Amino acid sequence: MKQSELQEIQDTVRQYAQIISQVIKVDVEIVDNCLVRIAGTGIYQDRINEDMSAEGLVYKQVLATGEPQVIQTPGEHPLCVLCPKHGCCSEEMEMCTPIKLGSEIIGVIGLICSTPEQKQNLLGDFETYRQFLLQIAEFISAKVYVQRENERYQAMMQLLSQVVDGVDKGVLVLDSHGRIAHSNSTAVKQLLLRPDTMQQAIGIEATGDSLLGVEEYKVTVGDRTFKLMGEMLLLEPALAPFERIFIFNEMKKFKSGIYGLTNVGPHVSLQNIVGSSEAICQVKDKILKIADSNSTVLITGESGTGKELIARAIHAESSRHDKPFIAINCGAIPDTLLESELFGYVKGAFTGADPRGKIGKFELANKGIIFLDEVGDMPLYLQIKLLRVLQERKLVRIGSNQVIELDVRVIAATNRNLKALIRENKFREDLYYRLNVIPIEAPPLRNRLEDIPAIVNSMIEKYSGLFNKAIKKITPEALAILMQYSWPGNVREMENTIEFMINMADESGLLTKDTLPKNVMELAEPVAVDTSPSIRPLREIEREHILRAVKVYGPTTQGKQLAAKQLGIGIATLYRKLEDIT
Incomplete structure (x- = not known):
């Protein structure tokens, strides 16, 4: 039996189907005018050369009319009624068009969406596809025209260029000598x-590592070397002189995409550290001084004092502010x-590991x-590796x-006494000194009571907005x-x-007072009440009241x-009375 025109170039047709599927990530199906599947990818790749005349009703329509067809809701379209898969179709969408040789229709090529994501992508740029x-x-x-070899190559390169540039x-399209025959922008x-680089052979070597199912390659171009995550497609001899297609992401961009998906931390600046007490002002001053350094920082302080807030403020004020900030709680993850x-x-790497690998x-x-x-x-064994x-x-x-070069600044934090842990042989002394290059202590709230009014006001603003009150x-x-x-x-409480x-x-x-939690009411220190029957001097009572107001609202100008507003006096009067007191 005579082969159809598409069967005669089946290897080439199958290669094109593979390339299209790899680049735009949908299944591709190509049939001839006898409704025999010539090429297929994905769920169709093991069903090549099958007769589709019983189920290819949409392709029959294209072959009969010569008009493209788009089925956005398989199973509901009139052409699907007689299909044996009607009511149990697994396809989400189909876009197909005739393959014409002059005035004769010799086959049909289609894009098949098997998932809602593929369908959404196809509809998002429908006209382009x-x-x-x-x-x-x-x-x-x-x-089909063998004698038009040069035109065939030119058309292929033009087609590839249109696809890959989008x-x-x-x-990279490489020839048999490893030279770049074509590259997108x-x-x-x-x-x-x-x-001049385009005239030289480049080196592309798999490192043997893969992450999230994507292979890592070392690419050498002249005197420069790059680590890239990608995929190498080998072309069949029918596409000579083009031998390979390399589709890749730069490692930095690959990781950046993962960081963008996983980064849920809040945007923080120095202004998010609320307070004007001497203790907190010293912390802010130190942040500004050391922000652009690359030295390691160790933040100590009780639980709830805002150690991560300090770390994020360092990041925000540093030259690395537009680079990743990755936080990990070493105490919350099993050893x-x-x-x-x-x-x-x-x-x-080990039993139970994700088969796609993992970026640390x-x-x-x-x-x-x-x-x-x-x-x-x-744990101690990890302290050695961290060191x-x-x-x-x-x-x-x-x-x-594979050795990975690092340019990362480390900020560590703990609420534990590391020196005591060193004495107990639970923390390495050499790691402590490596971490404690720039120490910062997050002061407990009880040591900066004058900051409480400002902290309370900022939290009222935050939660009244969240709760719409x-x-x-x-x-x-x-x-x-x-x-x-x-x-x-501390501040967390x-x-x-x-x-x-x-x-x-x-x-x-x-x-x-009635809205306060019971534990705060019970544990707050009572205000001293003078039960002496003697009459205290008015000046003494005024002095205590003024000093208490300044303590409540803070010694700053604001x-x-x-304090003056609550006391019912002018700011000038308050300053004068404070001078008299001191």
Whole structure:
């Protein structure tokens, strides 16, 4: 039996189907005018040469009319009624167009969407893909003419150029000598390609590592070397002189995409550290001084004092502010998983590992900052590996032999006494000194009571907005009780307290003593009451009242203005009375 025109060039047609499917990530199906499947990818790749006359009703319509067809709702279209798969079709969408040789229709080429995501992508740029199908059909038709070899290659390169220039991945078409026959604009930009480079052979070597199912390659262009994540497609001899197509993402861009998906941390600046006490001002000053340094920082302080807030403020004020900030709580992850979380692994690294591999937090943070919270809870065997990474600025993923250069600043934090842990042989002394290059202590809230009014006001603004409640202010009585509480949970406990009070507030819009949590009311130190029957001098009572107001609202200019307003006197009068007192 005589072969159809498409069967005679079946290897070429199948190669084109593979290339199209790899580049635009949908299934491709090509049939001839006898409804025999000549090429297929995805769910059709093992069903080549099958007779589709019983189910290819849409293709029959295209062959009969010569008009393209688009089926957006398979199973509901009139052409689907007689299909044997009617009611159980697995396709989400189909776009197809005829392949014409002169006035004769010799086959049909179609894009098949098997998932809602593929359908959404196809509909998102429908006209581009429609034109793309028409161009593919014309190109396959041209392949029938063997005598037009040069035109065939030119058409293929034009087609590839149109396709690959529309994607954000780099694409290189290589000849049999390893020279670049074609490259899209993304590849030119990422690999810094020059006209003279195009005449040279380039080196593309798989490292053996893969992450998230994507292979890693080392690409050498002249005297420059790049680490790229990508895929190498081998072309059959029918497409000579073009031998391979390399589709890739730069490692930095690959990791950036993962960081963008996983980064859910808040945007923080120095202004988010609320307070003007001497203790907090010293912290802010130190942040500004050391922000642009590359030295390691160790933040110590009780739980709830805002150590991560300080770390994020350092990142925001540094030259790395537009680079990743990766935080990991070393005490919240089981010891058996912490090493892979920090340093990553390649596929097959150990039993139970993700077969696609994993990028570690250090690698994700490259060029930026990694924040190791609760570093005092890190097991000793990992402390050794962390020390080596800090000293050498290199790491090797678990199961890999590829050395990864690191340019990452480390900020560690702990609420534990590391010196005591060193004496107990639970923390390495050499790691402590490597981490404690720039120490910063987050002061407990009880040591900066003058910051409480400002912190309370900022939290009222935050949670009244979140809960859509019109909270005006906190009463002096309620604020005084907050000033008398010891805050063992520090700012975190205060935040929970204000959130509770806003939930308890009524339509008056005031946070009163009645909205305070029971534990704060019970544990707040009572205000000393003078039960002496003697009459105290008015000047002494005024002095105590003025000093108490300044303590409540803070010694700053803004605090004194608030204090004067509550006392019912002018700011000038307040300053004069304070001078008399001192």
